[in-house]
Amino acid sequence: MRVHGAWLTDPGVQAVLAMLAEGGHQALIVGGAVRNALLGHDVSDIDIATDARPERVQQLAKAANIRAVPTGIEHGTVTLVVAAVGHEVTTFRRDVETFGRHAVVAFADNIVDDAARRDFTMNALYVDAAGNVIDPLGEGLADLAAGRVRFVGHPDDRILEDYLRILRFFRFTAWFGAPDAGVDADALAACAEHALGVEGLSRERVGAEMRKLLAAPNPAPAVTAMQTAGVLAHLLPxxxxxxxxxxxxxxxxxxxxxxxxxxxxxxxxxxxxxxxxxxxxxxxxxxxxxxxxxxxxxxxxxxxxxxxxxxxxxxxxxxxxxxxxxxxxxxxxxxxxxTFPLKAADLMAAVSGAALGARLKELEARWIASDFALTRAELLA
Structure with missing residues (x-):
C-alpha cells in the first residue's frame, strides 16, 4: 500500500529523509500524518522516526548544512530546519519504566520496538520516502480500515505510561471510530480502572484534549462512554x-x-x-x-x-x-x-452619576420587553 500527497513530496521533508537514508539509517514518517493520509484527511504535523541516535542526526545535519536544534534531545528529538520550516526527527525508542505522566525510555534499533510503545494501533503506522506504508505490528491498517480504536498491546501498559492516553482514547474514538465498531471493551475497562489518574494531569493538557474531543462531528457516544467509565466525573464533577x-x-x-x-x-x-x-x-x-x-x-x-x-x-x-x-x-x-435608541447623553439633563446608568438600564429593559417597539420619544417620555 502506498500514500501520496504534497506533504510527502515537500522538498524539506524529502531532504531530511534523504539525509538520513544516505547516512545509512532508516528514515520514516510516523503517526498522525500516515493515519490522516490513509483516511483522506488533511495532513499537518509530520513526525520523522529513525534508528539514528540524536548525536548522529546532528552530525549528518551539519554535514548537509541543515540547521539542527536539540529541542528534546533527552527524548531523542532533534528539530531540523529546512527553508525556515522545522522537521522533528526522533530516534526509535522503547519504554523502560513508566510513571503515569512520563516514561523512562531507551533508544531502540528496530521499528518494532518503536511501534510497540506507541499509543494506538492506527498511530503505529510508518511511511518511507516513496510513500510505502509499513505496519510493523500487523494491526494498524486493519484497525484503521474498520474504525477500531485500540491501544497497542495491553491497554493498562499504555495508560500507565501516560494517563493522558485515557482522554486521547475517547478523542480518537470520537474522530476515527466507526459507529458500528462501538467502543473497545478492553480499552474501556482499562480507562475505568485507571480513571483516578486523570486528576493528576495538568488542566491545560486536559482542556486541550476536551476541546478537540468536543469538536468532533459527533462526540456524544465517546463522551457517554467516558461517563460510563467514570472518567468524566474526575474531569468535570x-x-x-x-x-x-x-x-x-x-x-x-x-x-x-x-x-x-x-x-x-x-x-x-x-x-x-x-x-x-x-x-x-x-x-x-x-x-x-x-x-x-x-x-x-x-x-x-x-x-x-x-x-x-x-x-x-x-x-x-x-x-x-x-x-x-x-x-x-x-x-x-x-x-x-x-439597536437601543437611547444613549447616556440623552438622559444627562435629568439624571447623573450612578443613577444615570441605572436609569438607562431600566429603560433598555422596558424597550426589550416591548419587543424593541418603544421609540426614542416614548422612552424619553
Whole structure:
C-alpha cells in the first residue's frame, strides 16, 4: 500500500529523509500524518522516526548544512530546519519504566520496538520516502480500515505510561471510530480502572484534549462512554452527557462548537477545571446561563449576537428536549440587528452619576420587553 500527497513530496521533508537514508539509517514518517493520509484527511504535523541516535542526526545535519536544534534531545528529538520550516526527527525508542505522566525510555534499533510503545494501533503506522506504508505490528491498517480504536498491546501498559492516553482514547474514538465498531471493551475497562489518574494531569493538557474531543462531528457516544467509565466525573464533577446527543441532533449540520457542547455537559467550575482562555470562559458562562432561562430568540440575538445566541438556543433545546420554535433563526437575526435608541447623553439633563446608568438600564429593559417597539420619544417620555 502506498500514500501520496504534497506533504510527502515537500522538498524539506524529502531532504531530511534523504539525509538520513544516505547516512545509512532508516528514515520514516510516523503517526498522525500516515493515519490522516490513509483516511483522506488533511495532513499537518509530520513526525520523522529513525534508528539514528540524536548525536548522529546532528552530525549528518551539519554535514548537509541543515540547521539542527536539540529541542528534546533527552527524548531523542532533534528539530531540523529546512527553508525556515522545522522537521522533528526522533530516534526509535522503547519504554523502560513508566510513571503515569512520563516514561523512562531507551533508544531502540528496530521499528518494532518503536511501534510497540506507541499509543494506538492506527498511530503505529510508518511511511518511507516513496510513500510505502509499513505496519510493523500487523494491526494498524486493519484497525484503521474498520474504525477500531485500540491501544497497542495491553491497554493498562499504555495508560500507565501516560494517563493522558485515557482522554486521547475517547478523542480518537470520537474522530476515527466507526459507529458500528462501538467502543473497545478492553480499552474501556482499562480507562475505568485507571480513571483516578486523570486528576493528576495538568488542566491545560486536559482542556486541550476536551476541546478537540468536543469538536468532533459527533462526540456524544465517546463522551457517554467516558461517563460510563467514570472518567468524566474526575474531569468535570457533576457533568452529565445525556443532553449531548440531542444537541448534536438539533445542530443539524451546523459547524461543531466545543463551547456549545461543553455548556450542555455542565459540571462545577468548568472553565477553571479546563483552564480555558478568558474569552472562551466568558462565552461558556453566557451559554450556560442563557441556555437555562427562557429568554425569547430575539432577546438572545440582541444580547449576545446571532452566533452565540443560536448556540444558547440550541443548548436550551438539548437540555429541555424541545426543538426551537419555527422561525427562531429569523428572530435571532432580528434581535441581533436591533439597536437601543437611547444613549447616556440623552438622559444627562435629568439624571447623573450612578443613577444615570441605572436609569438607562431600566429603560433598555422596558424597550426589550416591548419587543424593541418603544421609540426614542416614548422612552424619553
Amino acid at each position: 457533576g457533568a452529565d452527557a445525556r443532553s449531548l446527543a440531542p444537541l448534536v441532533h438539533f445542530e443539524a449540520g451546523r459547524v461543531p462548537d466545543w463551547r456549545r457542547r461543553l455548556a450542555v455537559l455542565g459540571g462545577k467550575d468548568v472553565a477553571e477545571a479546563l483552564r480555558l482562555a478568558r474569552a472562551d470562559a466568558r462565552a461558556l458562562d453566557v451559554l450556560v446561563t442563557a441556555s437555562r432561562d427562557d429568554a425569547p430568540a430575539a432577546v438572545l440575538g440582541y444580547q449576545f449576537g446571532a452566533d452565540l445566541g443560536a448556540s444558547a438556543l440550541l443548548a436550551r433545546a438539548a437540555l429541555t428536549g424541545y426543538a426551537p420554535s419555527d422561525g427562531w433563526q429569523a428572530e435571532l437575526a432580528r434581535g441581533a440587528g436591533a
